[in-house]
Amino acid sequence: MELGSSGPARPVGRGRKAQAAVRAATLAELLDRGYAELTVEGVAQRAGVHKTTVYRRWKDRASLVVDALAEHFATDIPTPDTGAVETDLRALARALAHSMTGPVGRAVQTAMYSDAGRLPEIAEARRRVFADRFRRAEPVITRAIERGELPAGTDPVELLKTLAAPIYFRLLVSADPIEEGTADQAVRITLAAARAGALTQDSAVAVKATEADAGQA
Template identity: 95%
Template sequence: MDEGFSGPTRPVGRGRKAQAAVRAATLAELLDRGYAELTVEGVAQRAGVHKTTVYRRWKDRASLVVDALAEHFATDIPTPDTGAVESDLQALARALAHSMTGPVGRAVQTAMHSDAGRLPEIAEARRRVFADRFRRAEPVITRAIERGELPAETDPVEVLKTLAAPIYFRLLVSADPIDEGTADQAVRITLAAARAGALTRSSPDRSGPRTTDPA
């Protein structure tokens, strides 16, 4: 396991330091035990805090896992701003491929999918994690539309889902290798579809991003 997710720590008190310790402990427990066996008590013990400290910020196991994963992926897959849609999407796709093939990404995918059949709350947790990732990356597409690189009615969420789809297919279905070439091909496919007008909003009054789990 990654050294950053090992072992119980000394008491860390409250505030940002405690929050960071709890998030790290949550990922470690998820990797070690899977979602089904993860408990708030176990996370608290591993983080070196009292469980009341955890419940003060996170109401339950699902919200704790969602927050830890969202923060992890936000760091692992930052939102680029290179000034051009192609290089922005390339940076996003390569970061996604790197994150999903790393130890945390693979272990999280295994845990979230192996437990999914018996824990309906996992579907909601996945939906919320993907919603956060779409929200963070959506400015990439918005800026491209403003620069005239993509049609005005392009749907940012559809673009991001199309970008991620080839990577997740290899990760979860075909087990083919995932590398920068995979990411770059995903960019070419996505740009071709978007520029052809195939990834437009289905309704002009769509009020927010759809968060369908691409897996």
């Protein structure tokens, strides 16, 4: 996705063209200013629309950022359908690694995992962006179960979390470089766990129950 320039754009009218301009301007503002200094007025000026055009579709800054990020990741990390779960997951993992190490991905990390990430609206934005990504990728797991490549009852969300975990660990914790092999290793780990039955819905429920018990101890 091409981001807007640093100055105000020409007027773009309404409809889909205006929505695309607003989303692009939101990402550009996020890159240039960070979430804390991002304003609806600044986005509108950059997109070449009146701020009422923005508020007509997005109720506040948080919903604007969530929508722009969800749309960006839907384009940047498309849902593959290669006919085999291993190549599907490899495509997903590689696209995630590529996206999160690009300019928008780095801006997302700054916005969602820095001090601003403690804001309730950012926590909600993070939850909604991840929920959208899981929803879009869920057919990959459903098709794999139908083909007999994964056990019946495999939990799509738990599998996708397992796939993303090694990549996010390097991004946010260890600061190790993200390479193509990082994504491929994530696929091998995820498939081994899934085929061993560790990522079924029953397993996910058991883990959550254990976590709840630990929290009460």
